[in-house]
Amino acid sequence: MDTIISELKTGNIPEHVAIIMDGNGRWAQKQGLDRSAGHVRGVDTVRQITEIASQLGVKYLTLYAFSTENWNRPQQEVDTLMNLIATAIERETPDLIRNNVRLALIGDTSRMPQFAIECLDRCIADTSRSTGLTLCLAISYSSRWELTDTMRRIAVKVKEGTLEPEQITDRTIKENLVTSFMPDPDLLIRTGGDLRVSNFLLWQIAYSEIYVTDTFWPVFSKLDFCNAVAHFQKRERRFGLTGEQVRKS
Ligand code: FPP
Numbered sequence: 001m002d003t004i005i006s007e008l009k010t011g012n013i014p015e016h017v018a019i020i021m022d023g024n025g026r027w028a029q030k031q032g033l034d035r036s037a038g039h040v041r042g043v044d045t046v047r048q049i050t051e052i053a054s055q056l057g058v059k060y061l062t063l064y065a066f067s068t069e070n071w072n073r074p075q076q077e078v079d080t081l082m083n084l085i086a087t088a089i090e091r092e093t094p095d096l097i098r099n100n101v102r103l104a105l106i107g108d109t110s111r112m113p114q115f116a117i118e119c120l121d122r123c124i125a126d127t128s129r130s131t132g133l134t135l136c137l138a139i140s141y142s143s144r145w146e147l148t149d150t151m152r153r154i155a156v157k158v159k160e161g162t163l164e165p166e167q168i169t170d171r172t173i174k175e176n177l178v179t180s181f182m183p184d185p186d187l188l189i190r191t192g193g194d195l196r197v198s199n200f201l202l203w204q205i206a207y208s209e210i211y212v213t214d215t216f217w218p219v220f221s222k223l224d225f226c227n228a229v230a231h232f233q234k235r236e237r238r239f240g241l242t243g244e245q246v247r248k249s
Pocket of ligand 1: 021022023024025026027039042043046063064065066067070081084085088089137192217
């Protein structure tokens with residue numbers, strides 16, 4: 001693993017990696033287990049992937065842990081997920097601090113149970129001085145929720161007269177998104193094989209490289225993450241320009 005890490009580090013490491021962690025339920029069902037066993041195992045993967053991202057020098061890792069739509073799952077599964085996230089965060093805080101990892105949260109916290117918000121807020125405060133990887137959890141998050149909320153906040157400024165409609169640019173929108181503290185993702189990984197973006201960071205992934213693997217999240221390994229980064233390093237990012245223009249610049 002050390003050799004792979006050193007080799008990857010000689011190339012371009014994505015500054016921001018976002019992940020749609022999918023396949024927990026399918027993995028569990030394949031083992032004849034309850035779906036929640038997949039989520040439990042998925043928490044171990046979160047730990048492994050946070051570690052490798054940090055070792056590679058990734059600056060931001062955004063994980064889609066719970067979508068707005070996930071509130072519609074059976075109540076027992078929702079409770080399991082909220083409990084798992086809160087307990088894991090509480091348990092891992094000392095290690096996050098030791099590894100210089102800062103926790104951040106994006107999503108509609110008004111829908112989250114109080115105990116989970118408290119755990120997350122405590123970890124955010126306790127890790128706020130870390131200067132290494134920012135681990136950003138998207139919980140109760142969806143892009144349409146975020147964009148609606150953003151539009152509403154911009155509309156209030158227009159109504160108050162502090163912003164003219166003509167002054168609104170893509171920068172205004174970026175600055176009002178809940179992700180305004182991060183650069184856009186360079187690499188979007190989806191596990192579990194489905195070819196869709198599931199209402200995740202729709203504005204922000206405009207120019208992200210997309211990597212989909214059939215591997216289910218509970219068994220997605222450090223090596224799998226390195227493979228995704230290796231694929232990213234082979235891609236030519238053109239941002240709408242021609243290949244020739246990019247190679248000249
Ligand atoms: C998708 O699998 C996964 C989720 C809805 C939850 C992912 C959450 C975790 C792994 C826990 C995160 C913990 C921390 C500490 C951030 P699925 O259930 O949709 O799987 P399926 O597509 O096979 O049904």
